[in-house]
Structure formats: structure tokens, C-alpha cells
Amino acid sequence: MEKRVTFGKWTIGILFAVPQLLLIFTFFYWPAGQAVYWSLTLQQPWGGGNIWVGLDNFRSILSNADYWNSITASLVFAGISTGLAMFIALVLAALTDRQLAGSRLYRVVLIWPYGIAAPALAMAFRFILAPEAGFMAVVNRVWPGFWDPGLDGADAMASIIVAFSWKYVGYNFIFFLAAFQAIPRSLIEAAAMDGSGVIRRFWDVQFPLITPTIFFLLVINITESFQDSFGIVDIMTAGGPANATNLMVYKIYSDGFKGLDYSGAAAQSIILMLLIIVLTIFQFRFIERRVHYR
Amino acid sequence: MTMIKRGFAALAAGALSTALAMPASAEPVKFDFWFGLSGDLARVVDTLCKNFNASQKDYEVVCTSQGNYDATLQNTIAAFRAGKQPAVVQVYDVGTATMMLSGAYKPADKLMEENGYKIDYADYFPGIARYYATSKGEMLSFPFNSSTPLMYWNKDAFAKIGKTEAPKTWEDVGADLKALKDAGYECPMAINISANESWQLMEQFSALHNQPIATKNNGYDGLDARLEVNKTKFVQYVTDLKKWYDAGLIKIKSKDLGQDMVQAFASGTCQVILTSVGDHGTVGRTQKEGMKWDVAELPVYAGTERKNSLVGGASLWVLSGKSDAEYKGAAAFLNFIHDPKTALFWSTNTGYIPVTKSGFDYMKGQGFYDKAPYKGREVAIASLTASEPTEITRGIRLGNFTQIRAEFGTQMQAIFANKVSVQEGLDTLVKNGDAILERFQQTYPGKTLP
Numbered sequence: 001m002e003k004r005v006t007f008g009k010w011t012i013g014i015l016f017a018v019p020q021l022l023l024i025f026t027f028f029y030w031p032a033g034q035a036v037y038w039s040l041t042l043q044q045p046w047g048g049g050n051i052w053v054g055l056d057n058f059r060s061i062l063s064n065a066d067y068w069n070s071i072t073a074s075l076v077f078a079g080i081s082t083g084l085a086m087f088i089a090l091v092l093a094a095l096t097d098r099q100l101a102g103s104r105l106y107r108v109v110l111i112w113p114y115g116i117a118a119p120a121l122a123m124a125f126r127f128i129l130a131p132e133a134g135f136m137a138v139v140n141r142v143w144p145g146f147w148d149p150g151l152d153g154a155d156a157m158a159s160i161i162v163a164f165s166w167k168y169v170g171y172n173f174i175f176f177l178a179a180f181q182a183i184p185r186s187l188i189e190a191a192a193m194d195g196s197g198v199i200r201r202f203w204d205v206q207f208p209l210i211t212p213t214i215f216f217l218l219v220i221n222i223t224e225s226f227q228d229s230f231g232i233v234d235i236m237t238a239g240g241p242a243n244a245t246n247l248m249v250y251k252i253y254s255d256g257f258k259g260l261d262y263s264g265a266a267a268q269s270i271i272l273m274l275l276i277i278v279l280t281i282f283q284f285r286f287i288e289r290r291v292h293y294r
Numbered sequence: 295m296t297m298i299k300r301g302f303a304a305l306a307a308g309a310l311s312t313a314l315a316m317p318a319s320a321e322p323v324k325f326d327f328w329f330g331l332s333g334d335l336a337r338v339v340d341t342l343c344k345n346f347n348a349s350q351k352d353y354e355v356v357c358t359s360q361g362n363y364d365a366t367l368q369n370t371i372a373a374f375r376a377g378k379q380p381a382v383v384q385v386y387d388v389g390t391a392t393m394m395l396s397g398a399y400k401p402a403d404k405l406m407e408e409n410g411y412k413i414d415y416a417d418y419f420p421g422i423a424r425y426y427a428t429s430k431g432e433m434l435s436f437p438f439n440s441s442t443p444l445m446y447w448n449k450d451a452f453a454k455i456g457k458t459e460a461p462k463t464w465e466d467v468g469a470d471l472k473a474l475k476d477a478g479y480e481c482p483m484a485i486n487i488s489a490n491e492s493w494q495l496m497e498q499f500s501a502l503h504n505q506p507i508a509t510k511n512n513g514y515d516g517l518d519a520r521l522e523v524n525k526t527k528f529v530q531y532v533t534d535l536k537k538w539y540d541a542g543l544i545k546i547k548s549k550d551l552g553q554d555m556v557q558a559f560a561s562g563t564c565q566v567i568l569t570s571v572g573d574h575g576t577v578g579r580t581q582k583e584g585m586k587w588d589v590a591e592l593p594v595y596a597g598t599e600r601k602n603s604l605v606g607g608a609s610l611w612v613l614s615g616k617s618d619a620e621y622k623g624a625a626a627f628l629n630f631i632h633d634p635k636t637a638l639f640w641s642t643n644t645g646y647i648p649v650t651k652s653g654f655d656y657m658k659g660q661g662f663y664d665k666a667p668y669k670g671r672e673v674a675i676a677s678l679t680a681s682e683p684t685e686i687t688r689g690i691r692l693g694n695f696t697q698i699r700a701e702f703g704t705q706m707q708a709i710f711a712n713k714v715s716v717q718e719g720l721d722t723l724v725k726n727g728d729a730i731l732e733r734f735q736q737t738y739p740g741k742t743l744p
Contacts (some may be wrong), residue, residue, distance in 0.1 A: 047374065254700065
């Protein structure tokens, strides 16, 4: 019979859990509760008082065309940057895993981008993608007016997607490489002896075996693209031009902190939270079915 | 173990000795001053603080930069809600309405009176004082760093088209830009169209032409003021700017694109810019070797009776909830800043202008405006005092004006990218701006501006 180690009294268990519960309450539930309260009131920024307005804040936000534009921009950003970051990382990891010449160097170098803080890398990309001075200036000299993130919303969106993806390629790469290396060599060797080529082995052997990692990264990348994009947007475009890159998280910041509209910002963060919850539930419900756990 | 014990003993002894030492020496009363300048300007403020601390023994001001104006206001609000606010804080021009309704300040004029300082409020340039005063003329805060926009023009380039003077009307500007373009200049004039340029393009233009930004005298007479820039001369101005942009006479220059307009002017790339007198020093320091340039008042449309331009910058607010001793220190500090000698120090080391007539006269007397690097800055005073402020050119007293400026940037970008027409863009600016004003009004039910 299996021998179980248990506490004599249930109170001891609770006691051990208390510090953790206290932390979660202090840093998650309490602020979230406060945000819900603020979203149902109109707060004076200096704390002079507030008025209960019920769901008015939500009504005015959801009837605002700019807000829907911001949601669309966030979804476009999340979709493309997640796709790009995961695809590139997957290819790089697959190649590195094949022990091609120099793969040991790549293994180290490719992880670095994730270690760079978002504002720093945004600053670097601002220089690289500047239409008059940077790398894109060369392109602009060949096709004048081709690249203009200052006025063209699509160009501005492309620049923040490139910057964000560049950072997350490094993150995704670590996980993909680990997943590839966890696949027993014997499987791949057996497939090779049966005469399957590199591409065939990738699709029929490796890819199905790393689906749990792909799923995990999908959830993380989408969630992070809603939250971690702030620093990049702030430095590179500040939401412009004409709100083309005014992602939800940036709009919360500018309305709340610059505009001192704490209630509106609180309501927006509740909506953002719900959106991320819904997206995550959707992913677990529909995409996880295709994942093969061993 | 003994090590730890000894460590504790040392700590305890240390704590005891500081506790004993504290009341023994008569420490000066410390108070905090938070400001929103960074880089070179922050170093000048630090020197200013050091000078104040060295000038007397009773008080010690602790000056802390919060990085920028937005952050200063945000951090001050957070600190105030936690009861840890600084005694003195620098709040930018457009934050004035928010401050007035906050109930979180001690009126500057009362503070000075209570502490026995006599300030001659009539000594302030009216264009500066009215911006920060209540509708009844009481000074709730003290003007600090102040500026106004000027037109910077390249004399060498204008000489090529046979001009020795800066254009005075927008009609002339249009003709000159065309001539510059024909003379081979790639970038006759540079502008930028982000939230920041609301200041020179919309606010100053409207003041110079005596055109309102909003009803109720730009908000001075009530929180129910609403924007009306979509039916003033401003529409004509944006139409012209857009026309010149389309004709290649105006280029957009911003930091995001590689070069901001001040750099573009100083390097000789662009021949005309509209920017703050505060950039006068930067242009002088960074200009292309041997380039000749000058500054002039912003142009107006032909047939306009020119009014005063508006002050930009920030003022110093004293916050409520501090001790009497700290208020005494704050009053001494404000009095120090008010001194004409401080004005000379401040203007010499920054590009800001003096805020009082006595400060200006003192600087003139010292020959400040005759010397090469500072010559030309007196144009800013001429622009600010071009007329007695009217009901409309007193300033702008609108809630959450930062967000309205952001909306200005958004709509100008949409207009210049040909997404909407000039009128459509300005209509949207008014519509969205009004929503911001309405929300501000709802947040302060039953309250009125002082």
C-alpha cells in the first residue's frame, strides 16, 4: 500500500498556504477589485471624491469608434506578431537542432533578444526603421515615399510588429529547441533509415511531438502581445499616426495616466482582462484538442 | 554567532547615536520640490536649488526631477493620495485647470502674504500672469519656466531669394516658401504634427488672431466650455499648411523619422521652423558652422490685428497638508525664484524668458540681450506683450487638455495622410475633444473654476 505523508491537523496546511494566499490577494485580487470599483464610478484624480455611475463607463467606451479601432489594432498586432515570432523561432530551432555548422553559436546568440528590455529595443528599432536616417532610408532612396511610418498607419504597425516579434523569437526559440532536443534520437534515426527526408521527418515525427510546446507558446505569445507591447509602442509610435498603433494597453495608459481619466482606464482594463480570458479559454477549448500529449 | 551578535550591537548603537544626535544640531527644515525637466535643464534646476540652500541656513529644499511634466503630475497625484506629497511642485501650463479643481493646493498669493513676503503681482507680464491666475486675477501658483513660440528663419537662404527680413504675414510665407523651393531648397519649412505642436499651430495661432479655441472664453468662464476650432480662422490655416505640404513646400520632421525640426533647421536642411524660444540656445549650440539665422514673431494673416501670444511652460504650486515650517521654507523658495537676479541666472542657463518686468529690465540693464548667443530672445517678450490680453488671449482653461492635444495630433495626422478632409478632421477633433470636456465636467459635479 502506498504510504502517504499528511499533516495531522488541517490547520497546518492552511497555515503553510497563508503567505502565498496573502501575496495573491494583495497583489492580484485587491487591485483587481479596486479596478472593478473604479470602473463603476467617476473618480476625481486627486481623490476629492467619486460618483457611482453604474455601467456608464463601459457604455461610453463601447460606443466609441476609437475604442473599437484600438481593439482591431490589438487583434491584428497579436495575430501577426505571434505568427511571425513563432514561425521564425520554429524554423531557427529546427535548423539548430540539426546540428548544422555553427549551431552551438546560434543556440546562445538567438536567446539574447529576449534579454533586452522593450524600451531599449524599441529605441534601436526606431533608428533602424527611421525613414530618413536608418536602414529604411536606403530603401526610400530607391523607391521614394515607400516607407513612411510617420504618416502611414500600416508602416507604423509593421514596425512595432517587427520589433515585438524580434524580441519573442528569442523566447520562443528556447522552448522550441528544448522540445526538439527532448525527442528521442532513435525515433528520428528510425525514420531516416526508413528513407524519409528532412522535411518528411519534421512533419511526421517532430512536429506532432512538439505540439504541446507550440500550444503553450501560442497562449503565452498572444497574452504577452496584449501586455508587453506597451514599451515598444510608447517609444516607437506613441499610438500614432492617427491612432493606427493605439493598442488597448497603450490606450489604457494614455487615458488613465496622461488624461487622468482613472475610471475610463479602469473600465478598459477590465475589458482587456475579459478579452484575454476569453481568448485563452477559446484556445484551450478548441486548439488544445489537436495537441498530442505523450 | 558572535559575529551576528556583534553586528546587532553595532546596529543598535548606531540607531541610538543617530536618535540622540538628531535633536542636538539645529538642522534646517527640509522640504521637497518636484519638477518635470530633465537633462541639461534638470542640472540648471539643481544648481538653482543649491544656490537657494547656500543663500540661507534655515531651510533646505530637496529637488527631485520626475523626468517630464506628465510623470510629475501623475507621481504627485499618487503621492498626494498616499499623503506623501512634496511641498512645491512644478505643473505644466495645461494642467492648470486640473490643479485648480483638485482642492490639493495652498494658494500661492495667500502663502506669501501669511509669511510676510510682499510680491508685486502687477510686475508679472500680463500675458503670463493671466494664464495662471483665476478669472478674478488671484495668483494660485507662481509662473516659473516660461516661453513662447517664434519663427526661426535662415538668413542665408532668404538672401538667395532677395529677402533680408522675415515674412510677417502667412501670405508672404507662402510666396517665400515657393521662391525657396524654386531656388533649389528641398525643405523650405519644417513642421511636425504630433500632440506637442498643438501649442504653436493651434493655440498660439488662435491667440495671435484673437480666435477662440473653446466657448466660455476658452473655458475661463465655466466647465461647460466646448471646442470651436472647426469654425475659426484655424480652418484656413490648416488648409494652407496642407496645401503647402502637398506642394512640397513643407516637410514633416520628427524624432521618429530620424531628425526633429530643430535639428533640421540647425543643420541647414530646412529654412523655416516654428518653435519655442527655449530652443534658441540649442540652435545656437548645434548650428552648422557659419550659418546665419534669426528669429521673428510668428506671422499672422494679412489684415489681422496682432494680439499677444500665449505663455508656455510651467508654474510652481504649493500643495496642501504640509507643516507651517515647510510652508515658511516654500515661501522663502518662491521669493528666491522671484528675484530678478535668479531670473538672469535662469535665462542665461536655459532658453526661458524672464516672467516679470523687473526681471526683464534687470537683464536688459546687464546687457544680456546685446550679447551674441542671447540676442534675439527679446523678440519673445515683444510677442508676449504685443497687446493687452483679451478675454480670449488670456490663455486656455480646459480640463484634461493633454488629451485634447493628443486628439489634435491624431486628427492632423489623419488630415495630412489624406484619410479625411481638413474640415472633417477638425470636426472630429471638436467632437472627440468635447467628449473629453464633458467627461471632465461630469467628474467634478457642482464645482466651478475659481
